[in-house]
Amino acid sequence: MANMLEFRTSGFNPYSVKYSPFFDSRLAVGGGANFGLVGNGRLYALNLTANGIVCEKFFETQDCLFDLTWSEQHENQLLTAGGDGSLKLFDLGVGEYPVAGWQEHGREVFSVHWNLVKKDTFLSSSWDGTVKIWTPERKESVVTLPVHSPHHPDIVTCVSRDSHLRVFDLRSKPSAQNHMTLAIPIHAPPKVAPPGMMNQGAGPTECLTHDWNKYRDSVIATAGVDCMIRTFDLRVPSGPVNVLAGHEYAVRKVSWSPHLSDVLLSASYDMTCRVWTDGSNVDQGGSGTGLGREMGRMDRHTEFAMGVDWCLFGAEGWCATCAWDERVLVWDVRDFMRG
Amino acid sequence: MSDALCGPSNPLQQFKQQTQYDRTLQQDRLTSRHTPAQGFRSIDPNAGLLDPEFEAFQAGLPPSELSNLPTVHPQSQSLAGPSQPPSWATDFQRMQISPPPSFQPQQQYTPQPTQAPNNWAQGFRQHVAQTTPRTQHAAPTPQAFQHMARYGGMNGYQSNFAQSSYAQQPVQSKGKQAVTEQFDDAAFEQAFDLARDALMAETQPLQDAGMAEEMAYVNGASTGNMDQEGMQNPAADLAAIAARVRARRFEAEKAAPAADWKMQEELVRQPDRHLPPLSEINIPRQDEQMQDDTKPANDDDALAQTAQELLEKVEHNQTDKFRNSQFLGLMRRLRDREVKVEGDKMVETVRSPLKHPLPATAAPDSAYGSGAATPEPDAAIRRAAHVPPRTPPPEFDTHAGTDTSTTTDAQQLNQFNNTEQTPQYRGPIRINAAPYDYTDQTHRTIPPHEQDHDAHRYIDPRDGQEVVDLLNRPQQVFEEVEAEVDELDESDERGYEGGGNGGPAHDIGTSDTTSFAPAKRALSEQAPGFPEGIFYGDLRQRGWSEMNSQTAEGFGALPRDPTRWERWDSPSSARLGGGGMH
Numbered sequence: 001m002a003n004m005l006e007f008r009t010s011g012f013n014p015y016s017v018k019y020s021p022f023f024d025s026r027l028a029v030g031g032g033a034n035f036g037l038v039g040n041g042r043l044y045a046l047n048l049t050a051n052g053i054v055c056e057k058f059f060e061t062q063d064c065l066f067d068l069t070w071s072e073q074h075e076n077q078l079l080t081a082g083g084d085g086s087l088k089l090f091d092l093g094v095g096e097y098p099v100a101g102w103q104e105h106g107r108e109v110f111s112v113h114w115n116l117v118k119k120d121t122f123l124s125s126s127w128d129g130t131v132k133i134w135t136p137e138r139k140e141s142v143v144t145l146p147v148h149s150p151h152h153p154d155i156v157t158c159v160s161r162d163s164h165l166r167v168f169d170l171r172s173k174p175s176a177q178n179h180m181t182l183a184i185p186i187h188a189p190p191k192v193a194p195p196g197m198m199n200q201g202a203g204p205t206e207c208l209t210h211d212w213n214k215y216r217d218s219v220i221a222t223a224g225v226d227c228m229i230r231t232f233d234l235r236v237p238s239g240p241v242n243v244l245a246g247h248e249y250a251v252r253k254v255s256w257s258p259h260l261s262d263v264l265l266s267a268s269y270d271m272t273c274r275v276w277t278d279g280s281n282v283d284q285g286g287s288g289t290g291l292g293r294e295m296g297r298m299d300r301h302t303e304f305a306m307g308v309d310w311c312l313f314g315a316e317g318w319c320a321t322c323a324w325d326e327r328v329l330v331w332d333v334r335d336f337m338r339g
Numbered sequence: 340m341s342d343a344l345c346g347p348s349n350p351l352q353q354f355k356q357q358t359q360y361d362r363t364l365q366q367d368r369l370t371s372r373h374t375p376a377q378g379f380r381s382i383d384p385n386a387g388l389l390d391p392e393f394e395a396f397q398a399g400l401p402p403s404e405l406s407n408l409p410t411v412h413p414q415s416q417s418l419a420g421p422s423q424p425p426s427w428a429t430d431f432q433r434m435q436i437s438p439p440p441s442f443q444p445q446q447q448y449t450p451q452p453t454q455a456p457n458n459w460a461q462g463f464r465q466h467v468a469q470t471t472p473r474t475q476h477a478a479p480t481p482q483a484f485q486h487m488a489r490y491g492g493m494n495g496y497q498s499n500f501a502q503s504s505y506a507q508q509p510v511q512s513k514g515k516q517a518v519t520e521q522f523d524d525a526a527f528e529q530a531f532d533l534a535r536d537a538l539m540a541e542t543q544p545l546q547d548a549g550m551a552e553e554m555a556y557v558n559g560a561s562t563g564n565m566d567q568e569g570m571q572n573p574a575a576d577l578a579a580i581a582a583r584v585r586a587r588r589f590e591a592e593k594a595a596p597a598a599d600w601k602m603q604e605e606l607v608r609q610p611d612r613h614l615p616p617l618s619e620i621n622i623p624r625q626d627e628q629m630q631d632d633t634k635p636a637n638d639d640d641a642l643a644q645t646a647q648e649l650l651e652k653v654e655h656n657q658t659d660k661f662r663n664s665q666f667l668g669l670m671r672r673l674r675d676r677e678v679k680v681e682g683d684k685m686v687e688t689v690r691s692p693l694k695h696p697l698p699a700t701a702a703p704d705s706a707y708g709s710g711a712a713t714p715e716p717d718a719a720i721r722r723a724a725h726v727p728p729r730t731p732p733p734e735f736d737t738h739a740g741t742d743t744s745t746t747t748d749a750q751q752l753n754q755f756n757n758t759e760q761t762p763q764y765r766g767p768i769r770i771n772a773a774p775y776d777y778t779d780q781t782h783r784t785i786p787p788h789e790q791d792h793d794a795h796r797y798i799d800p801r802d803g804q805e806v807v808d809l810l811n812r813p814q815q816v817f818e819e820v821e822a823e824v825d826e827l828d829e830s831d832e833r834g835y836e837g838g839g840n841g842g843p844a845h846d847i848g849t850s851d852t853t854s855f856a857p858a859k860r861a862l863s864e865q866a867p868g869f870p871e872g873i874f875y876g877d878l879r880q881r882g883w884s885e886m887n888s889q890t891a892e893g894f895g896a897l898p899r900d901p902t903r904w905e906r907w908d909s910p911s912s913a914r915l916g917g918g919g920m921h
Contacts (some may be wrong), residue, residue, distance in 0.1 A: 034685050035666050271660050303666050324666050
């Protein structure tokens, strides 16, 4: 029996979970009632204690919270993406209402991310088809584009349902193509076909998530409804470097490990969370392409798994996942690795 | 670059721009730098070639700069065929006819007339036609996606980047090449605009017809249809469900009276005004009621149908997890019309449907979304949906032993109730997002909690401190010194008179640390060497400079707030630092 901590978000179906970048024992969960279809949302700030996970504080919101991100500037603040198109900044030390809010998006905000380098900016993406970039000090968005590199403050990437990974360089002229410098077709065939997997000419499918590798500054992983996780190297934008197959349903979230350059974690609608290596770790005999494999899976969740995040501190395997079974699980990836 | 893009392209100007740059430093840096992370990178035969280019991209060099990098292109040397005529058409044909799957550059040089339409504008129109909602059921041909890939990647940077990485561009003809490329960009920009206009024109009527929610998810639907394995997109359907439900609510909000917004703004602008708690505001949302009444069951039908689609997708999956899934249970009930969405709530329709939410005296457990607070009479339905009765879970628990089924109060469950999770009032968002009023007479200074928000600025605690010190301390010191000097003069006189008993200069020089302030000690340490005549004036001069260094040192040694700085530093170092490898 693996050591695992659990927290129940009773009445609310979590959509995302994030570790605080400041404290190793603090995490935040955002979700909504009725699986986010209708009803209120709630933001939990949780503490890992000797007695398990304790809710430190929660905030009620009027609509489901689809995503959240901790402020990189202030250890008590976190930003949420609301189903009513609003962004809200909460402070754990201040009252029961948000300390700031922004309302520009015309539809649900589905993702927010704080700039890890230029820490006074964050961005949001919405179902209205735009990505907006903000600073906490201003009420209006700074830039509107038709998710962030941790390595460079001005490079923005986003994935969308038209199966393209777009890279925006904010330093370029805004006129050209709205900062867009690269659009990578996610469904393109891999550069080197992995053994045993014929090139079946997959059509484009909706891409749901992506994440920048924390070590290799040109590598991005994407995943979506075609059940595959793909890794891309921006230096070779024509197609994926690696295709990781295994999930039975759409992949909702991927996250690269902050400790290991080749490891990533995914959450899927098949109710599992899986750990992968993209085979790039030279120390372990990987050569980079075509050798990614699943290293382990955690299938304790009993509903669609929605969010994953790695703990930045301490041992390298700890992570938190959340799913629509109203549970947040904190567990050690190494317990679920095979062999 | 910019005027080259906007205006007519002028080779001479282009050349001037190329030569105006001093590239020496950048090139030094680019060629000599080896990033520490290189060890982790995949071993890619192209890596050596690509790294400098990618770094140049990150360093923000303009695209034109990239092709000038002194990287070795072994392939390009051998493959540089006869120089092509500088026509943009041939350029275009060479560009990305097919996504290069391997390192076979010859393939890129073979034109494929079937795939590359002669008229690119026509090609774009084709593409537009294929992606517009009207033809959403037509499976897109590979051609369409090549178009997409092409127009997406047609920007200057990408073309340079990708092409040079595949060594498609003969380096020799770079001058001309650059010009034609600019032309290409402009042309494609136009074409892109054209295509977008066309797309907008086509979608506009649809949106006007009030089918916004359908439109927004047309893409999703089409991707769903594109799926060869139909089982794999519950996500898409889910999004569609949420969208339909939510789109309706957005419409309702749009219809909300403007006064509502005005009130919101007013509330936001007045931070100090006392606001009643959320629960006390309870303004009925008439517009929502209206919506519900006026809008027929279309949405419910759509929802039920979507739920049906989703259930079909997962039908074959007979694992316990999927059979017991509460979400899928809810979908089943949506499909069977046992539940419908009304305004902000999921409402039971099997037994008397409730028009209005119940008063908030209800049971704490109203987690309807998980199927827990459904009325008792539908226990059969719940069983059918394999939703176990659930107890309000404890605040937290460890993994062991929570699955105890308990009773739920029958009278509480007599009527469906989810008031807890339903907002009483979806009106004003009470956020004080107004900028801080610094002119406010009661707060003349920036409040402390806002003072540190100056991001990215390393505020050296020593900044300005020297000035402060000079304003504060010297005054005092010099007063003391002057008193000292006066004294000294007196004692000098005395000394001269009295025959040098205890030389004053010596007195100052050896004076104990306890008797003088540090700054003053510095002064006095300087002092003994000087004859008395110079002493006073020199003391002033030296004293200042001496004091400056002294204070600087002193403040450098001041302890900073350790936790504060640590916190600022830790996330970046933890996330971005190269360490932590196993």
